[in-house]
Amino acid sequence: MAVDMGERVLRRRRRLWIYLAMTGLAVFFLFPLVFMFVSSLKPDGQILSDVGGWRAFLPVGDISLGNYSGVFDRVPVGRFLLNSLFVTTVVVVAGLVVNSMAGFAISRMRWTGRGLVLSVVIATLIVPFETIAVPMVYWVTRLPTLVFENGWIAYDIGWLDSYEVQIIPFIANGFSVFLFAQYFSTIPAAIDEAARIDGAGWFTIYRRIAVPLSGPAFATVAILTFLPAWNQYLWPSMVVQDEDLRPVMVGMQYFFQENTAWGEVMAYTSMITLPVLVVFLAFQRAFVSSVAASGVKG
Amino acid sequence: MKRKSLSIIAVGVTAVLVLSGCSRAGQDSSSTSGEITMWTHSAGNPGEIAVYEQIIADFNASQTKYKVVQEDFPQGSYNDAVTTAAAARKLPCLLDMDGPVMPNWAWAGHLQPLGLPDDLINSLLPTTVGRYKSTVFSAGYWDAAxxxxxxxxxxxxxxxxxxxxxxxxxxxxxxxxxxxxxxxxxxxxxxxxxxxxxxxxxxxxxxxxxxxxxxxxxxxxxxxxxxxxxxxxxxxxxxxxxxxxxxxxxxxxxxxxxxxxxxxxxxxxxxxxxxxxxxxxxxxxxxxxxxxxxxxxxxxxxGGSWQWGISAGCKNVEGAREYLKFSFQDKYLTAFADSQVVIPSTVAAMKASQYFSDNAKLREFAVLSQKFALARPATPxxxxxxxxxxxxxxxxxxxxxxxxxxxxxxxxxxxxxxxxxxxxx
CATH class of the missing domain: 3.40.190.10 (Periplasmic binding protein-like II)
Structure with a gap:
């Protein structure tokens, strides 16, 4: 009995230390976010003078919402948020469909050149986007498109200044295809064979069997597609000229004039981080389980 | 289930139409004859944009032949946007540029000679005029010091x-x-x-x-x-x-x-x-x-700050020049100077400025600019x-x-x- 008590106390102490360590780490990782939110309430001079001390993390001094009203004076933040939301949603949803179908075809179907195609898909992973940005600009300026002119649909050349130029190049993604292919390959082939005996075609197998069994893979790809799509900066800076089409990250540049408006930068980053935080908090459990299940680190 | 799917599709289609409708509106008007597109690096600078909007409103109201349409870019990504647009042959008629970059853009064929009257050019501070191989390609409303x-x-x-x-x-x-x-x-x-x-x-x-x-x-x-x-x-x-x-x-x-x-x-x-x-x-x-x-x-x-030029492919060159001539009025130069705290490019605008007139607090900057400013080498x-x-x-x-x-x-x-x-x- 005494041994049991001792063990229980020891276990409690160990748990206490673990929780203390975890709380410490959580606070440590929260520092940047706390600094951002707190600084968004301070004037520029105070932000700079508070840096280097604990005051940087505390809402003390000359606190106001002035930076937030300044953001609205400087940037059409609502429009930018709407644009990013639209572009990101379409890229994620279309990406899930296209890449999962490609992954399914590579993983489950038997066709000549399958291995070669998979190799090419993997090879695309080692090419940084920055190295192909300029050639991509060259291509998108020469692609055909339809535009509305004076009530008529007209044929035109060039995708600059549009939503499609922000969406279509980023739907197909080598890493997503590879991840889906890997995940689908863990589903026993016997299930396919049973379904085919029952008269199912490849699309039915994909839709009725592979997709429902691959929740973690879909969640992982959704996260890994969402973040870069939301954070797009270089590409829209190059190909979007109309302010009405710009995404949120391009808006960051609005604050870097001869002198940087740091308070407004913090207010703006707080505003554009909020949707990401909401998504992560809402789907936290699914994200953690999906990342654990797929073995992918973000 | 089917009704739910249809609702989602309907919402999606509506979103596309609303968003693209707004975005295409700008492109529709760009094809209008007499329209002069103009790009600035001033996004995020409400004071500067307000002066531009005033000039454009005044110019558009002063005549019926041309209509200037402004698009503002953030300074950090402005040069990338111009270079990309040049590659796509979609440069606007009027564009501003940092003074030392001008020779490169002129050499690359993005710009054409400015073609403003000599008396206007001669009235400007030397460092606010961009010359490449003796030809004037750009001129600015102000200089910094x-x-x-x-x-x-x-x-x-x-x-x-x-x-x-x-x-x-x-x-x-x-x-x-x-x-x-x-x-x-x-x-x-x-x-x-x-x-x-x-x-x-x-x-x-x-x-x-x-x-x-x-x-x-x-x-x-x-x-x-x-x-x-x-x-x-x-x-x-x-x-x-x-x-x-x-x-x-x-x-x-x-x-x-x-x-x-x-x-x-x-x-x-x-x-x-x-x-x-x-x-x-x-x-x-x-x-x-x-x-x-x-x-x-x-x-x-x-010496040499942001200046204005006309793109080589501009279809309304006369209109672009008319606008630039209109915009170089002293009252606008003073407005820029007092809004942005920069040195106006004419003596008359300087005299009217609250910061740079003879006894004003920041007059010293105008003196330094006139006496000591040296433009960066005008080479591509x-x-x-x-x-x-x-x-x-x-x-x-x-x-x-x-x-x-x-x-x-x-x-x-x-x-x-x-x-x-x-x-x-």
């Missing part, structure tokens, strides 16, 4: 002579002043803005090199930097530059801007007119706007010259051997000029 900010009380207390435009500090005097200020308790007495990056380095520090006798490139031929950027004068200047950091007179710590001077953690701040208003409201009558140091060949500061190779200069200066700041670092910069500049067949010089 650098100066040394100081507190009178601090200089008096340390028995340091207050320099004047007619009698600036010599290098020996300046070295002695900084040494005295450091001994008086300032950890780093001087802020040169070395935490900044990009064009600031050439804009701020190449005038010191020129004041010593060196330069970024041989301006007589524009074909080599040999001797100009790595000659004895250049080595002398950069040796001083390196020692200023080694002696602890200056550092490359942030923040960028003038906050350390306002906080009185530095005694002298080498910065621009754009910081003067804030300094004036913090320091008040104790603020001194001092001329740059004479390194031996007379004081120098950088300037972007490579500027980045090579920045790299060399940063390496030297960090302790690199001066002569060999400058030789490497000269090799980079000359290799670029050679690879472009001398850029037509």
């Amino acid at each position: 650098l100066a040394i900010f100081a507190r009178k009380s601090v200089l008096d207390k340390n028995n340091i002579r207050i320099p004047a435009v007619d009698k600036p500090w010599t290098l020996d005097e300046f070295n002695a002043a900084v040494t005295t200020l450091k001994a008086s308790g300032y950890k780093t007495p001087l802020d040169l803005g070395a935490a900044d990056k990009g064009e600031w380095w050439s804009y701020a520090y190449s005038p010191m090199l020129q004041s010593t006798g060196g330069d970024l490139v041989d301006r007589n031929t524009m074909k080599s930097a040999e001797g100009a950027l790595n000659g004895p004068d250049a080595v002398k200047y950069f040796t001083w530059f390196q020692q200023a950091f080694e002696n602890g007179w200056v550092d490359n710590a942030g923040p960028i801007g003038n906050q350390r001077f306002i906080d009185n953690s530095v005694a002298l701040s080498y910065t621009g007119v754009w910081n003067a208003k804030a300094a004036l409201s913090s320091v008040g009558d104790d603020l001194l706007i001092l001329p740059p140091v004479d390194f031996g060949k007379g004081p120098k500061i950088g 190779g300037y972007p490579v010259i500027s980045s090579s200069f920045e790299k060399a200066a940063k390496d030297i700041m960090s302790g690199a051997e001066v002569k060999s670092t400058l030789d490497a910069a000269v090799r980079a500049v000359d290799a670029d000029i050679t690879s472009q067949n001398g850029y037509g010089f």
Whole structure:
């Protein structure tokens, strides 16, 4: 009995230390976010003078919402948020469909050149986007498109200044295809064979069997597609000229004039981080389980 | 289930139509005859945009033949947007550009000669007119200027002579002043803005090199930097530059801007007119706007700010010129100057400015601009010259051997000029 008590106390102490360590780490990782939110309430001079001390993390001094009203004076933040939301949603949803179908075809179907195609898909992973940005600009300026002119649909050349130029190049993604292919390959082939005996075609197998069994893979790809799509900066800076089409990250540049408006930068980053935080908090459990299940680190 | 799917599709389609409808509206109007598209780098700068909007509204109301339509870009991504649009042959009619970039864009065929009347061009400050091979390609509403900010009380207390435009500090005097200020308790007495990056380095520090006798490139031929950027004068200047950091007179710590001077953690701040208003409201009558140091060949500061040009493919050239002529009215130049705290490009606009008229608080900047401003070399190779200069200066700041670092910069500049067949010089 005494041994049991001792063990229980020891276990409690160990748990206490673990929780203390975890709380410490959580606070440590929260520092940047706390600094951002707190600084968004301070004037520029105070932000700079508070840096280097604990005051940087505390809402003390000359606190106001002035930076937030300044953001609205400087940037059409609502429009930018709407644009990013639209572009990101379409890229994620279309990406899930296209890449999962490609992954399914590579993983489950038997066709000549399958291995070669998979190799090419993997090879695309080692090419940084920055190295192909300029050639991509060259291509998108020469692609055909339809535009509305004076009530008529007209044929035109060039995708600059549009939503499609922000969406279509980023739907197909080598890493997503590879991840889906890997995940689908863990589903026993016997299930396919049973379904085919029952008269199912490849699309039915994909839709009725592979997709429902691959929740973690879909969640992982959704996260890994969402973040870069939301954070797009270089590409829209190059190909979007109309302010009405710009995404949120391009808006960051609005604050870097001869002198940087740091308070407004913090207010703006707080505003554009909020949707990401909401998504992560809402789907936290699914994200953690999906990342654990797929073995992918973000 | 089916109804739910249809609802989702309907919402999606509506979103696409609403969003694309808004976005296409701009493109519809761009095809209208007589429309003049105009790009600025001013997104995020409400004061500057307000003046542009006023000029455009006045111009559009003053006639019926042309209609100017403005699009604003953030400065950080502006050059990328222009370069991309040039590749796609979608440049606007009117576009602004940083002065030293103009020759490159003119050489690349993005611009056409400005074609404004001589009397208008001659009325502008020389550094606000962009010439490439003697042809005017751009003109600006304002110029900026650098100066040394100081507190009178601090200089008096340390028995340091207050320099004047007619009698600036010599290098020996300046070295002695900084040494005295450091001994008086300032950890780093001087802020040169070395935490900044990009064009600031050439804009701020190449005038010191020129004041010593060196330069970024041989301006007589524009074909080599040999001797100009790595000659004895250049080595002398950069040796001083390196020692200023080694002696602890200056550092490359942030923040960028003038906050350390306002906080009185530095005694002298080498910065621009754009910081003067804030300094004036913090320091008040104790603020001194001092001329740059004479390194031996007379004081120098950088000249040439943002200017306007007309793209080579502009279909409404006459309209674009009409607009530019209209926009160079003194009242608009004064409005820009007082909104942005920049030096207006005509004497008449200067006289009407609350900051730069004869007895105004920031008048000294206009004097410095008129007396000491030197434009950066008007060559298409300037972007490579500027980045090579920045790299060399940063390496030297960090302790690199001066002569060999400058030789490497000269090799980079000359290799670029050679690879472009001398850029037509």
